[in-house]
Amino acid sequence: xxxxxxxxxxxxxxxxxxxxxxxxxxxxxxxxxxxxxxxxxxxxxxxxxxxxxxxxxxxxxxxxxxxxxxxxxxxxxxxxxxxxxxxxxxxxxxxxxxxxxxxxxxxxxxxxxxxxxxxxxxxxxxxxxxxxxxxxxxxxxxxxx
Amino acid sequence: xxxxxxxxxxxxxxxxxxxxxxxxxxxxxxxxxxxxxxxxxxxxxxxxxxxxxxxxxxxxxxxxxxxxxxxxxxxxxxxxxxxxxxxxxxxxxxxxxxxxxxxxxxxxxxxxxxxxxxxxxxxxxxxxxxxxxxxxxxxxxxxxxxxxxxxxxxxxxxxxxxxxxxxxxxxxxxxxxxxxxxxxxxxxxxxxxxxxxxxxxxxxxxxxxxxxxxxxxxxxxxxxxxxxxxxxxxxxxxxxxxxxxxxxxxxx
Amino acid sequence: xxxxxxxxxxxxxxxxxxxxxxxxxxxxxxxxxxxxxxxxxxxxxxxxxxxxxxxxxxxxxxxxxxxxxxxxxxxxxxxxxxxxxxxxxxxxxxxxxxxxxxxxxx
Numbered sequence: 001x002x003x004x005x006x007x008x009x010x011x012x013x014x015x016x017x018x019x020x021x022x023x024x025x026x027x028x029x030x031x032x033x034x035x036x037x038x039x040x041x042x043x044x045x046x047x048x049x050x051x052x053x054x055x056x057x058x059x060x061x062x063x064x065x066x067x068x069x070x071x072x073x074x075x076x077x078x079x080x081x082x083x084x085x086x087x088x089x090x091x092x093x094x095x096x097x098x099x100x101x102x103x104x105x106x107x108x109x110x111x112x113x114x115x116x117x118x119x120x121x122x123x124x125x126x127x128x129x130x131x132x133x134x135x136x137x138x139x140x141x142x143x144x145x
Numbered sequence: 146x147x148x149x150x151x152x153x154x155x156x157x158x159x160x161x162x163x164x165x166x167x168x169x170x171x172x173x174x175x176x177x178x179x180x181x182x183x184x185x186x187x188x189x190x191x192x193x194x195x196x197x198x199x200x201x202x203x204x205x206x207x208x209x210x211x212x213x214x215x216x217x218x219x220x221x222x223x224x225x226x227x228x229x230x231x232x233x234x235x236x237x238x239x240x241x242x243x244x245x246x247x248x249x250x251x252x253x254x255x256x257x258x259x260x261x262x263x264x265x266x267x268x269x270x271x272x273x274x275x276x277x278x279x280x281x282x283x284x285x286x287x288x289x290x291x292x293x294x295x296x297x298x299x300x301x302x303x304x305x306x307x308x309x310x311x312x313x314x315x316x317x318x319x320x321x322x323x324x325x326x327x328x329x330x331x332x333x334x335x336x337x338x339x340x341x342x343x344x345x346x347x348x349x350x351x352x353x354x355x356x357x358x359x360x361x362x363x364x365x366x367x368x369x370x371x372x373x374x375x376x377x378x379x380x381x382x383x384x385x386x387x388x389x390x391x392x393x394x395x396x397x
Numbered sequence: 398x399x400x401x402x403x404x405x406x407x408x409x410x411x412x413x414x415x416x417x418x419x420x421x422x423x424x425x426x427x428x429x430x431x432x433x434x435x436x437x438x439x440x441x442x443x444x445x446x447x448x449x450x451x452x453x454x455x456x457x458x459x460x461x462x463x464x465x466x467x468x469x470x471x472x473x474x475x476x477x478x479x480x481x482x483x484x485x486x487x488x489x490x491x492x493x494x495x496x497x498x499x500x501x502x503x
Binding site for chain 1: 414415427429450451453454455456457458459460461462463464465466468469470471472473474475477
């Protein structure tokens, strides 16, 4: 375990910080389609996913809202993208007025090490984002399909 | 205080290291925190989809005969059964794993066709019967007729196989705990089957797992029905004696 | 197809927020895999999931092939009144399945 953490640590250090990297064009376009060009701010939502993924076939992911915004700015939808998956869309989730705490957990597939991006659309027209850069190490034993 | 704490800590670490080396390690302990969390929570463990399906199949009457429940009662009566399989069937003079045992009931008592070991309904039944033994020690009979079956399995476990010319023991004993690509080589125990593997994205039997390792060393894998497979299953169970049943386990 | 596993509390207090967890048996064939003879296996996933509470939509999701096999989903709902929680999901072949439970609000 310790060894794995060290390897991951070294690899993470080698990557530039998320903010310094440009979002891939396909994902940037999808986000622009959502926001209509409105600015994307950091905050309001938190994307939780392991930084070191031991198996890309089922990775626990959750998006939480640490502090509920006022009703007029309630979160209407959350969109998740995996930049380097063959199809970067992961899930789009929409929350009705009776939804308790906007947010969700699920398990996803990751093709490779990459950046994950979550975008929330609020009722006041504002957009918020969080992103995580992660490392995927896959199982080695060969297997029949 | 601080001066005394250090030697105590060293002693604790030493004591900890000694039995750990001698103890058996379930593959659960070699899996990472994400996989362990999936196994720990029944509502999140996909294996329970099969457990539930198996409980329903247990109650259902097939066209040709009575339901499992009609003869055996509640499935809770199966507590302890999976923990002592593979076992010898004196009436038929053969060793059986749970899959073979269930197929005998299907063909002889339900006039139904036998199911393949990877058939959904078979995985569902073995998962539902297996979960009744969860937490119990895996402890199969190793004497009498089982002794020869286990000895054959032990011989196979130590035979070099495939183009890579590796035996099961070379990985699961000599290199257990080391890494192979992205995976930790576990000790290779049989206490969590049928098992949900993330790699498979489904539940699978112990023979399927063994076939995956055989394919890994570029050996021609035996079919689930082969006596070699049963011998390996029996040896793995005897070798892992005392490990708690984890069915349905989750592994990478 | 196996029944889904659903966790919903039986009863909750008005105004409380409670979690719904669901595990659905589905291969979520991504469309990216090939069979033994090298042919692409066609995509077949659950693509839509909707949860209503007392007839009103509380949560809806569009799934893509990145959702893992045997999808697992958690979301939350605010207890307003005793009523039915109905979850419906649809796959690429147009097949729908649903699961419902009554929640008692005290």
